[in-house]
Amino acid sequence: MPYYETPLVERRELEHHTLLSLHAPELANALRPGQVVMVRCAPHASDDPLLRRALFVAGATSATGQIELLVEPTERGLPWLASQPLGTKLDLYGPVGQGFRLNADTRNLLLAGTGPAVPALLFAARDAVARGLAVMLLISAESDHALPPPFLLPPEVEYQTSNTGSASLFHLIAGKTEAPASKISGKRKAARKPPEPIPTLGHSPLAWADQIFLALTEPLITEAAQTVKTGRLRWPREFAQAALAGPLPCGLGTCYACPVTTHDGQRLRCKDGPVFDLRLLG
């Protein structure tokens, strides 16, 4: 596993998150949406917290050699990370795990999620737009300020959010009209030749999508699988993939603290995931 000392080159303090840009050309080349980096979140002279923090990468650009981390100060160590001055060399390793697998014939990509894996969707959205895909992003959170701000996304992305928690996510995906209060934060602009128009609320984003990439926590797997099953008659492998958030103490496959029960037996989130085919989970 490659280890890096990456300088912090930009920091943007948002309402609830901090967006960090790190100069890490080798990593920027290697990272795929859905993968994680393990960041040491303590000053040099301190051992607290001892273990690294696992962060889903929010963006990586080979051209600039930069990677982006969207830090939400939810865990010990993360407030320290978010407050570092420019120039700080952050000690991290990655890429950890398997990212999303984009099919060659996918034209319409639906991204949907909630929780700590959401940055993976921002990365996937930017990557997909760069490849000329039509992208729709649905995110739910407990409150407005916990939602990633729309300016982090390319303007081509249709971005819909809900601030009423995870239950509303599945309404958004299924395009149910009785969805709990939701709003459109992003602005739909013409995507590059989408084969079909992007659906508005009331139509099913799920029916429109060639693939759906989800950001979930484990308790949401069953409902996610149910939603996809109900919305699609045919549900081939790789159609629905989920980046699963949860503890990753080592990120190396050594501590066995990240087991995920799949239909193929027990798997490790840090090696076999964090992105899994939803059919294996639900």
Place this chain on the structure above:
Amino acid sequence: MADLTVEVCGLRFRNPVLPAAGPNVRDGRMLTEAAHGGAGGLVAKTISVDAAPVPMPHMAEVRGSMLNTELWSEMPPERWLSYEYAVARRAADEAGIPLILSLGYSGEEIAQLAPLVRPWADAVELSTHYLGEDATPMIQAIAAAKAALDVPVFVKMSPLGREMRAAARAAQDAGADAIVATNSLGPAFGLDIETGYPLLGGSDGYGWLSGPAIKPLSVRCVYDIAQAVDLPIIGVGGVNRGEDAVEFLMAGASLVQVCTAAIIRGSTVYGKIASQLGDWLDQHGYPSPHAIRGLAIKKTVP
């Protein structure tokens, strides 16, 4: 510039910072990484006569430290003998450093394993982790290793209270060539207060503490052992930076080993700690690690 090379039991280490047995050296590839990462010598993960079961999870963070319930290698000895040791041997030879193979546990098990590992070993390290506090099983394990091998036999001790000196003397009398102190501390126990379940898997949820929290205990063990026996001592427990190595050397160690810091920081940590040690020696005008070995004992013991 300080000369970091150290000779212990006739083996020449390019610096005094080695990996300690653990997931950081769990196979030939990781041992190769340790050599590339600047380790002064190599120590492989403990093997026993069977592959170890894998409790899930077997590591967890507790404030300032780590709990683990990892047993010995989850690979069967056949795999080590047919492949992993050869890879490790090649890495050690290329780097010009010794390779120490860790074996567990009882006299019978050591008698079975020792002759098999001999072709790859410059020394063996016996783990006494599951042998209890009575010295007899440790003495039997040392006797079995000495009978089967013509290479140095190191004995790794778990941290005991005031009994470290007696245990070290017993090991010396049984023929041990060096003492490694210490293994992780326990059993310990931690809970996830959201679920009420133990942090670790396994039948009882018990684990062993390692990392910075145990350093003062391990340094004390080294300090006690250094006063009790004439054998070289290898200090282990919470070594994370050059200053930690200095402290162990001053307490009487000739070499140090690193596990938890290597799990967290990767295999380049050995070389980094060694170079920090070199810088410290330079800044304080000492020509070598040997020059500070046992300094604390000289100062404190009449």
